[in-house]
Amino acid sequence: MASTILAVDDSASMRQMVNFTLKGAGYQVVQAVDGVEALEYARQHAVDLVLTDVNMPRMDGITLVKELRSLPSYRYTPMLVLTTESSQDKKMQGKQAGATGWIVKPFNPDQLLATIARVL
């Protein structure tokens, strides 16, 4: 069965882009518009990978990763943070929160797929 990826981004165009790229590569994609929605979904469904933006209203990506890591069923789920901020600062926060890794925006579809292939 295809792996399910939970893609979290408040920007519809980004979600579309990620959705389009991942579906094209045969993944199942579930979309959420912010951390709150993603967390709610993740509490009730299993996903194989979480791909989240950092800056989002209501709940940001770093907090989402932290929250997810605190769930027993998400202790070992790969979580990638998608961010335009290539600064050490954000990466550090992501790691601290328990993110597996990150993808720096702007990314191209091949890059996205290659990075995901690293952890799935």
Next chain:
Amino acid sequence: MSTATGNGDKRLETAEDAGQYLTFQLGREEYAVDILRVQEIKGWERATRIPHAPDYVLGVINLRGAIVPIIELRKRFRLESTEFGPTTVVIVVKVMSPRGERTVGMVVDAVCEVYNVAHANVKPPPEVGSSVDTAFVKGLATVENKMLILLDIDRLINSSMLDGVDAAA
């Protein structure tokens, strides 16, 4: 699509005019319309009158949710009006207008036949002599020793609709 006579490639023109035609009776004449344009044939029902419309526009009917105008062809061709009888039908046709496709019903005396019309049997319309405006005729065809008047329904219907625009009061 040009249906003008005299100019242009004759063979191409007749090629366009060939094909299957549905014919109907109107007075003494038998008219023919391209069968691909015929959407359906239905019995006459009362139409809702439209204000400021020309006399040959009887009104509009509900055709499965679409509002479709009905034209009485006898009045359109300035023929003598007769009572609608048991054979009276409405031929619903699709026409191409500059604004897109239009669906319009035409009240005729009766439907007759479907004929195959070959290229060779189509002649350009005469300049005079027909009871119908030659502007609406794209050709005359002889089939089984009968003369059929091939109608240019696009031109016929579109001119009917545009007639009397804003003829208010």
Next chain:
Amino acid sequence: MSLDLEMEEIHKIFFEESFEGLDVMESRLLNLDVNADRETINSIFRAAHSIKGGAATFGFMEVSNFTHGVETLLDEMRNGTRPVTPDAIQLLLQSVDGLREMVKAVQAKQPIDTQRIAVLSDEIAQLLARHPGRPAPVAAPAAAATTAVTTAVPAPVPVVDPAPAFLQGGPGWVIDFRPHRDMLRTNNEPLRMFAELARLGALNVVAETDEVPSLESLQADECYLRWRLELAGAVEKRTVEEVFDWVDANCTIAYQYHAGGAEASAATPTPVVVAPPPVAEAAPVATAPAPAPVPVPEAAATAGAAPGPKATGGDAGSIRVSTTKVDHLINLVGELVITQSMLSRFADGCSPAELEKLREGLTQLTRNTRELQESVMQIRMLPISFAFNRFPRLVHDLSRKLGKKVELKLSGEGTELDKTVLEKISDPLVHLVRNALDHGLEKPEVRIAAGKPETGTIELAAFHEGGNIIIEVKDDGGGLHKAKILARARERGLVAADAELSDDQIHNLIFAAGFSTADSISDVSGRGVGMDVVRRNIQDLGGVVQIASHEGRGSTIRIRLPLTLAILDGQLVRVGADTYVISLVAIVETIQAQKDRLNAVPGSAELFRLRDEYIPVVRLYEMFGVEPDSRAVEDGLLVVVEAEGRRFGVLVDDLLAQQQVVIKTLETNYRQVAGVAGATILGDGTVALIIDVPGLVQVFNDSFAGRSPLAA
């Protein structure tokens, strides 16, 4: 769908989203004057950030590059390293304008106004440079922290070991990889990293197992192993580092390069030790099996209390559907409504035994149909904030220009109406607000002299009222000057010199074509082409506009609009054999007409005395050329309608039911008809025409060519 089409579609979403984001930025920026709280700045930052990110991803580099400066400025503001000043807000507002133009240009595949953008970029750069004392944005503090740790934690002294045998004298790396025990928790699998390294060159992995505890004390999810990795080949250090990029906080790692050959250490890259950052060190390895739930960040906590209009664009759970699809759905539902009402009629002729069951089923169907219709209609509905959101900016800019003090009050921004209605009402609203500011409100000194507060108020309100949407534009300015309006109207020949007009009629003169009373024509409004167009636009939407004004106290313009253009609450009326539909919005009342109240003047409109008012009588059978039951006024009913700001009595034979009808256009298969707004299909399957009240009045007035009913 092809790749290009799909990308095109995604670009479209990006453009829409950017415009929405820019609107959010604008409205929040305008709010900053009053409310420079963190969440407001944060939301502005997020909008800029999304635009930048999207633009970069989709290759709109000019947009992305320009937004970067804006984002930096906002980042400093939200971090508190830069004060929120009116100048900065102004510059950001201008940047929003610039960005909007830029995105529009990109969308239209037109060249960008690079000059304007360059000027703005310059200004932003200057502003950014104006605080030399500020810390460098974002990157700097992090770097400083890392350095501090490097010195604080005694790093293992780098010792240049001799090249291992595995490298066989060739170039290569020796990596000392010591994961922290919790590394596995982030799902960073060492084997994955080794596999990646192996792709770069021949790899030799040596595991050190001396820290593995006895089985009973072993935690399955902790990492007790350490590795020594030997990678052959002249691989760039960056490439090697990248493999461990994600885990450098969860491990101690040392890289050592061997150039091979003569082992000329001078030429080799300096061995680097990556010190663990403070966080990893601070958390004792043994603890924290699962991090405690983290308190909700400030952003989330205050989001609900965020001031200003809500961001209406990217609401949670929203989808984007093309309007064509929705319209198709609406048409289908319309059909369903018709079918259902046809079936209801059919039930009347059924046998009593079956009838009850059929009725039951039909009641169910009716309810389901209505609910379905309502929820389908709902898809097209958008909050009026989409139209209201532009006003804070407009009022901000205009009041500066006009030297007036204004407070804008918005209410009912969440009131929803049809997308088409919303789009078409925006421009008329702008005109009305401009008018209120320009002509309505007085200058501060005038207001003070009149004993009013120096700051004027403009209120924009939207609310529901009896199946309609009401939008009010209200100002507390000088009100309409009746004498001036009347004089102007007489001068223009709009009113006969001796005509007696009620206050209402005078007020409504401002809607006449070519009417303007502004003393001087400003570039804000007052070209005199406005109000008639405003009224026409509102009428085209099936709406009605009214004005109430008190000299010295202000004016209120009230717009009544149907909720949607697809259906209409109609009154069915009968004239002879024909049924027509009149919109309930237009109907004031229906009365039995008495003959003695009718004044017939040859060659002019018949007037009916309705209480203290004379209203023209429109005989519908005459207008539409149909045969009525009776031509006598007293036999029929007068449906009093309002159009063009005054009332008319439409004479019909009888009133039938009131019902919601699905509006269908005549133009698809026929053409536009004067006085007719469209058609609908009744329960019995027949077609009824929907009367266009303003159009009908127009036809009526034209029939008395040259004679204005106002002057009658």
